[in-house]
Amino acid sequence: MKHTSHWRRLELKFRSRGRPPGTPSRSRPLVAGCPGIINAHVHRATRGRVAQPSGHAGAGHCRPHVLKGITAACWWLPQPSQGVSTMDSEDEFYDTVFNEVLESSCSDDEDDLYVAAAHIVAEANDKQPYRVSIDEHRVLNRDRQSGHSKLFQDYFSDDPTYGTNYFRRRFRMRRHVFVRIMNTVEEHDDYFMQKRNAAGTLGLSCLQKVVAAFRMIAYGVAADATDDYVRIGESTALESLRRFVIVVVQVFGPEYMRLPNEQDTARLLAIGESRGFPGMLGSIDCMHWTWKNCPVSWHGMYRRHKKEPTIILEAVASKDLWIWHAFFGMPGSHNDINVLQRSPIFARLAEGDGPQVNYSINGNDYTMGYYLVDGIYPSWATFVKTIPEPQGNKKKYFAKAQEACRKDVERAFGVL
Incomplete structure (x- = not known):
């Protein structure tokens, strides 16, 4: 074989590559269908000095001599689980590559290709992840x-x-x-x-x-x-x-988590009438829920009168603390009116599909229920607000009763 010094360097290079101590045996059989990848690695390893033979069919297939080197490298890897005989040591692997795979009739470029292919496969297998025991892992006996x-x-x-x-x-x-x-x-x-x-x-x-x-x-x-x-x-x-x-x-x-049906509506109306508010469906209000992990860049949008960022929850609650309407997610910089304008609570009523309500007050019949609210809400027909600075016993009594019943939603917020 010519260029003895060249092959001696290759042999020393291959023999200097040892398996890392403590590395467990693993099985990586030769996988069909990867000659294109092998050719790319071989071309890179040999710096393009080995060309495809004339008459080669397809650029995606590697040479037969390359497969011999790859086969030798794969047989060097232990495969006990597959029942395949393996080489006893890496010395046997190198002896096989240099004595059996490298034929005397082959040219130097072809021999160089054998060794490069075997070297690539061995190097790729050394880089594959393998499972080892983790000494730091502890199994806690929590009892x-x-x-x-x-x-x-x-x-x-x-x-x-x-x-x-x-x-x-x-x-x-x-x-x-x-x-x-x-x-x-x-x-x-x-x-x-x-x-x-x-x-x-x-x-x-x-x-x-x-x-x-x-x-x-x-x-x-x-x-x-x-x-x-x-x-x-x-x-x-x-x-x-x-x-x-x-x-x-x-x-x-x-x-x-649903809207009131006919039975629920009748029960809510009965509760309201027993408390002096016939036609009342509940009390509505908003609360600010602190957002502890709000991004700093969003603080301006989610912070208003409070120092920490908040998210607003709009809810309707009854005396038994049943929250049958909840609208959550508006930034804390909004007020109750802004939230109400985006809330779907009156969507059914606007479409003419509101709850069926029939009651009478002072001889007048009504077919639309109402909610108890505080002073910030607009003066709509569906809202009943307190009387600010009431004058006279009658107005004082109404303001006191309205403010007491309106606390139902505040009690519900306290439970949350």
Whole structure:
């Protein structure tokens, strides 16, 4: 073979390439259909010194001699899972490349092409990602059962550590309401059912997952803030919150997130009449919801009289705190009138499809309901406002009654 020094340098270069210590064996069989990629790598490795033979059919196919070098490189990679015999060491691989693949009848350019192809395949396989054990990874033994037992004893046992007042303040609802929601969620989505894993260990209970979701909703805490008490991981807490919200919307949405039907309208009118306001459908108002993570560039649009940016919620609530209308998303720089002009609350009424209302006041019959509002709202026929600076007992009594009933929506905002 000519140019001995040239091949000696190539041999030393190849033999200096060792497998990294601790590298696990991996299987990468030769994949058909990639000769175009191989040709590109070979052309780059040989700097274009090896040309395609005359009469070659198609520029996308590599030479047969290149495939021999590639095959040798691929056989050097261990493939125990496929039952293919492998070379015992990299020395055997290099001996095969130099003694068997490189034929004496081939030219120097062709031999150079063999070695370049084998070198490219070996280099590409060394760069492939492989799975190794992570020493830093720790499996936490959270002792989920003790977490469930402590949570149950604190709030849900017959003699709980924290009574009903603590429960209502910390969960923002009564215990029977919480239990009803939890049971409904568990029946609707089997993700909340307590199961055993492959090792037979009990997983998280429905109580732990729902409590974690409620804590994040009620207090806006991070996902891992409940880990030390509820014994639930961050990813599991986020997944529980996502599924919890979906189930609540699917199950309770048709009942609570809808417009009043005929029965609801009759009930609202009866409540209003018992309080001295026949024809009243509820009280309407707006509240500003603080947006903690508002982008700094949006502060000018979402900030008005308050220092922090807010989002406006318009709602209509009844005496029993049923919010049957909610319009959310307007920037905090707007006022109640701007929000009302964009709100869909009177869209049905404008189309002649409003609730059917019939009542009589002082001998006059009316067919359109109304809402109790504060002084900023316009003087429309559907709004009843208080009397500013009332004079006389009659006007004072009306102003006092109107302002008291109008607080229904304020109470609803306080619950939120």
